[in-house]
Structure formats: structure tokens, C-alpha cells
Amino acid sequence: MARKFFGTDGIRGRTNSGIMTAETAMKVGQAAGRHFVRGGHRHRVVIGKDTRLSGYMVESALVAGFTSVGIDVIMTGPLPTPAIALLTREMRADMGVMISASHNLYADNGIKLFGPDGFKLSDAAEAEIERLIETEIPLAPAEKIGRARRIEDARGRYIHAVKDSVASEVRFDGLKVVVDCAHGAAYQVAPSAIWELGADVIALGVNPNGVNINDGVGSTAIEALQARVVEEQAHIGIALDGDADRLIVVDEKGRAVDGDQIMALIATRMHEKGSLRGGGIVSTVMSNLGLERYLASKGLTLERTKVGDRYVLERMKEGGFNIGGEQSGHMIMLDHSTTGDGTVAALRVLTSLVRSKRPASEILHLFDPVPQLLKNVRYSGGAPLENETVKAVIAEAEAELEGKGRLVIRPSGTEPVIRVMAEGDDQSQVEAVVDRVCDAVRAAA
Structure with missing residues (x-):
């Protein structure tokens, strides 16, 4: 059944419009x-937010x-989002809420919900909350209305937790690190945690004004970070998104390193130490075929899920994996967090940099990605993927790529868009396949 409120990652939309x-x-x-x-205990919820202007409004309404x-x-x-997941568990709360639209610009906002275990809600729980939203909710009698208060030590608690994810003997002395916080939720905690571990920190995106979150900074706009890393002759650059559950890295040469390469590094190091569980990692259908081949060369597997870190997490829990993530930079390390945590992942990368005594450009480019192309086709209505001609074109494309690549086609969960992605060893073949499928979808839309 189609959802009215919840998408792949909570509720999200343009503020003061729609939902x-x-x-x-x-x-x-x-x-x-x-x-x-x-039960009969006094119930409580932990509410956090990023730096959007609309966060005040949404927080007050919640x-x-x-x-x-x-x-x-x-x-x-x-x-950051992972801090709210952590505090929900630590404070024995019945639920947690993060107010954020992640990597979107300031005009959007969103609501992410966590259960008492710090994990995002299941589809069934979200469906039940959707049902309740459109009913008449009984209100508490006057003497049982809830109380609200702010806590002042939340930042310190989170900084302590992320530092605990690093072995006590590890220090980052001598490392020059550029940290881009996207003018978002981690603007205070991420630079502080990395500095406290000994690094020389150059901070970007740490002056939020309510409307500049993700604007030309952060994990989806890394050009400023790339330039600054080269200019400062830094050892590495770290880019987080608005709610700091994503991580993209820039090596000392200014080259971008996506989530696939980061997962390859973390999984390899953990496999060498014997701490990798599940026999591999979990990612989505969007992760590059090069990652899958690299892991196979190490005797490890890549299990794929549909797009969304919540689905990655579900499979990790089912299969006993402790590392998972997305090409876009979500990094889930279940030994340390119940959701994606860009800061914890960054500390893991920095630890590998210190221990290897090699430059980031060497340790963070473990495989050559195969050519990959993603295009979006907007449609006005109907179900173009149910069209017989479209089905035939897709079947032909899949047959053409069999053994040499992959074709992934999925409708967006938030807008009338079909996403067409192909990858393979032959760049021209990949481009031709994507164009043919896109043309068929457009003709049927």
C-alpha cells in the first residue's frame, strides 16, 4: 500500500508545504x-535536530x-542523527526523534523516528503510526500532560562515545585533517572529537545560520573541501552531510573517495584483524561491481539490498554482519552504532591512515570502479515499468549485460521518477543500455 507520510528514511518534504x-x-x-x-512507567522521548531554520518550528510542534x-x-x-540513536538507548527513552532532511538544502526538513533500542522503526511500526496520524488520538488528562526540558551535556556524551570507538592507544598527532561539517548537525562535535584525538583540524562548514546547511559544502558538494585539502597540504579531508550520518573522504591529492571505497578499507582491516562478522559486508544495489569483485578476491561477500540504509541495517541484523553502508556514504558499524555514523567512520579511516603510515591516496583506492551511469526519467502518471514494451527493452538490456555488468531500475520513493542505472566493463555499452531503457520509459510515460 502506498504511503502518505513515510518514505525510505522517515518523513521528509518542503517545510510549510505538503506533509x-x-x-x-x-x-x-x-x-x-x-x-x-x-506499561505504567513515565514515558519519555529524546528529540534532536540539525541546524535548519525550520527545526525550531518542527521541534516545537513535536x-x-x-x-x-x-x-x-x-x-x-x-x-548528529547517530547521537540521538545513542542517547535514546543511554537515557532509557521509549523513542528518539531526529529532525533533519539529511543532505537536502534548508527549505526541506524531515522527521526520523527511533525505537527504544536506538534502531530506526520497521515498516510495520511506521505503517501503524501512519494509521494513527489520521485518527483522533486520545489526549492526556490535565494532570498527566508531559514535561519538556533541554539537556546541556548531550554534545559531550556523544564526543566521548565516538572517541571510544577508537582503540585507546591510537592518536592522530601529526595528521592535518580538513573537516567539512556542511553547516549541519556535527558542526561542533566532529571537529572537537578529531582534535581531541590529536589531529590538527581545519574546519569548514561550521558556521550555520539556519539557511546555509549543505549549501556548497558537505558530502554532496565537496569541491570546496577538495580545494582546501590541496591548498593546506592536508593529509586527508572529511565531508559529512547535514545530519552527519554520511561520510565522503578526499585524499591528499584532492580526489574524492566514496562509500564503496571506504567500506572496502574498513572491511579489509577488520578481516585482517579477525573482527569482521558475517563473512563480508552489506550494501545496496547501487554499490559498484568493482567493490563486489574486490571483496570476492579477499574471500568476502557483498550482500545487496534495495536502496536505503534501513534495509542495509535489517539485512545486517538478520545475517550477523557488523559492517554495511551505501555508496553515498552511509556507514553502519554495528559494534559502535545502531545507525549510520559519519564521524565514527571517519575516525576508523583516520586510524587506518595512522597505522599504515601510508598516504590516503594509497589506502583509500583499493579497487578500480567499473563504469557506472545513473539517469533519472520523470513521468507524469501511470506505471511506465508495467508497459510491455518497456519490459521487453529491460529484458534485452539485462541479457546484453549478463556476465559483464548489471542493470538496476527502480522508482523513486519520493517523486515521480524512474532511476535507471547500469554498470559494466564497457563504458560505451553501459551508456547505450541506459539510453535505450530511458527512451523506452519516456515513450511509455
């Missing part, structure tokens, strides 16, 4: 509060919703 309004946020608070009320159904609220202010 992302104060009214919706209040109803989400009431519905989620109702869903998680179990607080009103939760307290109106008798839930106590703890507000942390700007903190």
Missing part, C-alpha cells in the same frame, strides 16, 4: 507517542504533540 507542516509534526508526535506507550499525550520530552539541540 512537512507544524500540524503534521504535532500529529506525528501524538501518534508516535500513542504507539510507544507501553513537543506539543508528545506532551499532549503524556510523553515527557528531552531536547538536545543540534546533534
